[in-house]
Amino acid sequence: MDALENIMTRRSVRHFLDKPIPDEAVETILRAGMAGPSCVNARDWSFLVTRDPVIMNQMADANGRPADPLKRAALGILVLGDLERAFKPAPDYWVIDGAIAAQNMILAAHALGIGSVWLGTWPQMDRVNRQREAFCLPDTVIPHSVIAFGYPDTGAEKNSPAPPKPDDIPAAPPKDTPPQNMEKGAFEPGRIHVDRW
Numbered sequence: 001m002d003a004l005e006n007i008m009t010r011r012s013v014r015h016f017l018d019k020p021i022p023d024e025a026v027e028t029i030l031r032a033g034m035a036g037p038s039c040v041n042a043r044d045w046s047f048l049v050t051r052d053p054v055i056m057n058q059m060a061d062a063n064g065r066p067a068d069p070l071k072r073a074a075l076g077i078l079v080l081g082d083l084e085r086a087f088k089p090a091p092d093y094w095v096i097d098g099a100i101a102a103q104n105m106i107l108a109a110h111a112l113g114i115g116s117v118w119l120g121t122w123p124q125m126d127r128v129n130r131q132r133e134a135f136c137l138p139d140t141v142i143p144h145s146v147i148a149f150g151y152p153d154t155g156a157e158k159n160s161p162a163p164p165k166p167d168d169i170p171a172a173p174p175k176d177t178p179p180q181n182m183e184k185g186a187f188e189p190g191r192i193h194v195d196r197w
């Protein structure tokens with residue numbers, strides 16, 4: 001699959017087979033998340049990764065009913081913004097950097113035959129706060145979005161209703177700090193948090 005075909009054929013998947021995603025694929029997805037551009041190469045994100053059904057349920061509940069697909073998924077990734085690393089003169093770029101990381105992971109998964117759906121968290125502050133509480137996140141770490149991944153259950157997908165409409169609430173963006181001397185696109189295992197912060 002070339003890059004254009006990947007972009008053009010990706011669709012949200014909300015029903016998944018009961019089939020685990022191998023470790024190598026999870027790592028590739030995370031590498032793709034970290035390979036995107038970020039403002040001044042701030043790389044102001046982290047990833048809370050889980051394959052534990054109990055934790056995926058908690059993550060889904062914190063996001064509300066539109067995140068129910070995560071309850072059927074093989075892997076959940078909570079994308080987090082890290083304000084300590086954000087570009088100080090314009091820290092709100094963290095939101096864009098997080099979105100790029102999220103979309104890169106979705107496209108990488110698609111290239112591997114793994115379906116996914118983006119489940120919006122920020123700027124719905126009720127969701128942000130519930131994720132923050134569920135995972136005991138520091139104040140400088142902001143839940144950005146959840147992504148549910150799994151091998152597509154194409155039969156169930158065809159018969160499923162239209163996706164829920166997002167219920168929107170405005171947001172309060174952050175403020176904070178320094179760029180770094182990080183290699184561009186580098187894979188940083190330290191940014192991956194498994195099951196908990």
Ligand SMILES: Cc1cc2nc3c(=O)[nH]c(=O)nc-3n(C[C@H](O)[C@H](O)[C@H](O)COP(=O)(O)O)c2cc1C
Pocket residue numbers: 010011012013014066067069117118119120121163164166
């Ligand atoms: C910021 C954002 C938030 C989203 N939140 C949800 C969600 O909570 N639940 C859901 O089922 N889909 C969610 N989606 C997926 C959209 O519904 C989906 O991308 C859109 O309907 C277009 O369909 P496609 O992804 O198949 O092209 C979200 C997508 C984005 C970009």
